[in-house]
Amino acid sequence: MTALRAVKGMNDILPPESARWEWFEDKVRELMRRYAYQNVRTPVVEPTELFVRGIGEMTDIVEKEMYSFEDAMNGDRLTLRPEATAGIVRAMVEHNALYNGPLRLWSQVVVFRHERPQKGRYRQFHQIDVEALGHAGPDVDAEQILMCRALWRDLGLVEGRDVRLEINSLGQPDERSAHRAALIAHFEQDADSLDEDARRRLHSNPLRILDSKNPAMQSIIESAPRLMAFLGPESMAHFDAVRGVLDAAGLAYRVNPRLVRGLDYYNLTVFEWMTDHLGSQGTVCGGGRYDGLFEQLGGKATPAVGWGMGIERMLLLLESVGVAMPGAAADVYAVVPSVAALAVAMSTCEALRAVGVSVLMHAGGAEGRGSMKSQFKKADSSGARYAIVFGDSELARGEVGLKPLRDAGAAQRVVALIDLASWAATLTA
Ligand code: ATP
Ligand code: MG
Secondary structure (H helix, E strand, C coil): CCCCCCCCCCCCCCCCCHHHHHHHHHHHHHHHHHHHCCEECCCCCEHHHHHHHHHHHCCHHHHCCCEEEEEECCEEEEEEECCCHHHHHHHHCCCCCCCCCCEEEEEEEEEEEECCCCECCCCEEEEEEEEEEECCCHHHHHHHHHHHHHHHHHHHHCECHHHHHHHHEEECCCHHHHHHHHHHHHHHCHHHHCHHHHHCCCCCCCCHHHCCCHHHHHEEEEEHCCCCHCCCCCHHHHHHHHHHHHCCCCCCCCCCCCCCCCCCCCCEEEEEHHHHCCCCCCCEEEEEEECCCHHHHHCCCCCCCEEEEEEHHHHHHHHHHHHCCCCCCCCEEECCHHHHHHHHHHHHHHHHHHHHCCCEECCCCCCCCCCHHHHHHHHCCCCCCCCEEECCCHHCCEEEEEEEECCCCCCCCEEEEHHHHHHHHHHHH
């Protein structure tokens, strides 16, 4: 029989890589605690209609990237979520969750998009997602950008060198429609230089043409009318206020008038954090304001802003920058040469674990326990910091052997069993 394989573009995350994920996730949780964002979890599967209405019919995601299927039980049209925001907004509306006032939320989500798999681009991937619901900004827009900077610092990334910020304003729907008319006129003037995708989008979603990566279209895109020129005083004031906070916080950014983002629901502030370390998969985090989405999904008008960060890309970035991420190695490997020592070894390991020490105990019955030497080899290759040796003669004296494994030449010493607790305290301090 041929062996089964994972679905293309969907990855297994195994040790030791999984330890890096946990390390990253710990940093994120700690960040959310400091910014007082509360955790939310919504289903992986939603009605297809949610994304068609929420993300927009003419977006890449809805047009060609969704995993949609029919529920075999009742024929409902369902979709594996391709992003987090629409589901969270649906949940807020459904549970009237903003009844008592605004909420700041975060979620870690698995998402699905049918794209061509490559480094940093997968069909199942993971995002950290934040949403501030019920605040008109511009303060929370800036807060969410500053949160990212705080995370970069916690992770050991350097702004400017490893990640940089681009921002733009998409204005309000009426400003966008004036710009849209000007944009269509501009592209129609030179319709021959549009590619097939652009021609198809010309009348449905011309703003998305600006996001095209086709090199042949860059000059016509470069000369296109800028949305910024169509923004009225209120939209400009919002944008200036966001910039004011970033400036005051000493955060450098570039205003990129061509930044439009791939989802239709954005207005006013949009931003992306990019890196040069990941080739064309250079956007590690993107977000913005989406004041119209609640109404679009049948809720009452609610201003909102959020971002999504790709975890796989973040980990690739951390690796390529050379950030040291701790592995999953235990503090202690318990070497137990004979079964006679098992009972004492077990209870000692339990006591160590109870005070927070991580202990990997050599396992096996009387047969095939392996020699002391082979157990030491395993202890060493496990990456543990110490071996504790439960030798019969030491135990007879109420003692164990303690050997540092990570500094070459360090000698094994003898520790009384009753002193292990105070030794453990120095480990976990
Ligand atoms: P891109 O332009 O690279 O396709 P996007 O604009 O589609 O990105 P968003 O919808 O904003 O991406 O998703 C938020 C983040 O999720 C991105 O900034 C990126 O880090 C990550 N991401 C998006 N698509 C993928 C994918 N197919 N595989 C892995 N990560 C992804
Ligand atoms: Mg995309």
